[in-house]
Amino acid sequence: EVQLVESGGGLVKPGGSLRLSCAASGFTFSSYSMNWVRQAPGKGLEWVSSISSSSSYIYYADSVKGRFTISRDNAKNSLYLQMNSLRAEDTAVYYCARDKVQQLVLNYYYYMDVWGKGTTVTVSS
Amino acid sequence: DIQMTQSPSSLSASVGDRVTITCRASQSISSYLNWYQQKPGKAPKLLIYAASSLQSGVPSRFSGSGSGTDFTLTISSLQPEDFATYYCQQSYSTLRQTFGGGTKVEIK
Numbered sequence: 001e002v003q004l005v006e007s008g009g010g011l012v013k014p015g016g017s018l019r020l021s022c023a024a025s026g027f028t029f030s031s032y033s034m035n036w037v038r039q040a041p042g043k044g045l046e047w048v049s050s051i052s053s054s055s056s057y058i059y060y061a062d063s064v065k066g067r068f069t070i071s072r073d074n075a076k077n078s079l080y081l082q083m084n085s086l087r088a089e090d091t092a093v094y095y096c097a098r099d100k101v102q103q104l105v106l107n108y109y110y111y112m113d114v115w116g117k118g119t120t121v122t123v124s125s
Numbered sequence: 126d127i128q129m130t131q132s133p134s135s136l137s138a139s140v141g142d143r144v145t146i147t148c149r150a151s152q153s154i155s156s157y158l159n160w161y162q163q164k165p166g167k168a169p170k171l172l173i174y175a176a177s178s179l180q181s182g183v184p185s186r187f188s189g190s191g192s193g194t195d196f197t198l199t200i201s202s203l204q205p206e207d208f209a210t211y212y213c214q215q216s217y218s219t220l221r222q223t224f225g226g227g228t229k230v231e232i233k
Binding site for chain 1: 126155156157159161163167168169170171174175178180212214216219220221222223224225226227
């Protein structure tokens with residue numbers, strides 16, 4: 001069964017740090033780009049960061065750039081998100097999601113086809 | 126960044142109704158548009174990719190259309206399990222992927 005399981009969430013004070021993990025199973029992790037997506041309480045989805053299969057390409061939302069670092073360990077089938085200088089507005093459920101690419105005609109289309117259940121991060125004093 | 130605007134933000138409908146949700150991009154994104162369904166306390170689920178391709182296992186009552194800046198998600202006959210929040214997402218800019226604000230479909 002294809003599965004993603006996040007862990008590492010919790011309560012942290014403003015300015016603190018937290019490292020999230022996402023364990024992948026049931027597919028060849030090293031062949032896929034991966035994403036972190038978050039959802040603040042009662043709000044919509046916000047893309048946070050992406051990393052290519054070999055870690056060659058890494059992208060961040062402006063809201064986390066310079067504070068968060070995405071990484072992966074293909075040998076351990078794991079994705080990570082190091083979160084530093086946390087703010088109250090970082091409070092959210094954080095999901096990891098697999099990036100799937102599909103070729104249709106001459107174009108390549110990307111979408112997030114597998115999601116974890118999420119881990120909750122609360123930033124509060 | 127490409128902004129994605131969904132309308133309406135919420136709607137009330139009855140079982141059996143035809144439901145249409147609209148998503149508009151701030152610039153042309155060709156067909157790089159995906160739709161997700163999310164139920165309370167659950168992770169999002171992919172419904173439609175590339176604007177109109179149905180994800181495997183998704184009921185055929187769901188369909189997507191559009192290209193450029195204007196897109197539509199249609200549920201042809203609303204079922205009890207379809208009451209959820211729906212999000213569009215552009216993948217035209219992989220450097221800055223963005224989601225729409227969501228459309229909550231509620232029971233009338």
